Amino acid sequence: EEQLVQSGAEVKKPGESLKISCQGSGYSFTTHWIGWVRQTPGKGLEWMGNIYPGDSDTRYSPSFRGQVTISADKSINTAYLQWSSLKASDSGIYYCARRGSTVGWFGPWGQGTLVTVS
Amino acid sequence: IVLTQSPGTLSLSPGERATLSCRASQSVGSTYLAWYQQKPGQAPRLLIYDVSSRATGIPDRFSGSGSGTDFTLTISRLEPGDFAVYYCQQYAGSPYTFGQGTKLEI
DSSP states (O other), rough: OEEEEEEEEEEEEEEEOEEEEEEEEEEEEEGOOOOEEEETTEEEEEEEEETTTTTTEEOOOOTTTBBEEEEGGGGGTTEEEEEOOOOOOOOOEEEEEESSSSSSSSEOOOOOOEEEOO | OOEEEESSSSEEEEOEEEEEEEEEHHHHTTEEEEEEETTTTOOEEEETTTTTOOTTTTTEEEEEETTEEEEEEEEOOOOOOGGGGGEEEEEESOOOOOOOOEEEEO
């Protein structure tokens, strides 16, 4: 079964750093892009960026470039999303999802990681 | 590209037909649109990709259509498990964007 499993919920203070993870299994992790999507009550679903684990090629949404860092460790089939200095506005549910082979739809999705910054 | 979904909420009964709309602020062509279903406390699930292709395991009660700026998700005979929030997403241009969602309620 193709699946993505994310790390657990986090509660952080403004200014702290954070790195959340997304581990893939049941498919070739290195040959499929992984995307990160944020969900908040105010802005809904927002695409943050994609990474190709095979060579760590990364693309960011302009809204998130410079605000987060997306990385991957292909040796353990894991992608990461990290912040160096969290803000309250970073609170939300963060999903990782596998991108379609050649185009930008997403499936399957991880279960989500709730990040609370307060 | 801004996606606008309508209606915001759709109230129907099991067995009825649901028609959900997604309008784009500029053309996304005839291919680059997907639909997702999200139930409370769950991640979105891919239903339709490339406008009209059903994802693995999605019943044929779900169908997608449209091109250019106007797209539709149709659920032919609603079942109790179909009541959820539905989102469209375009991937014709970067950044990828999602609609604000349509809540399908009983």
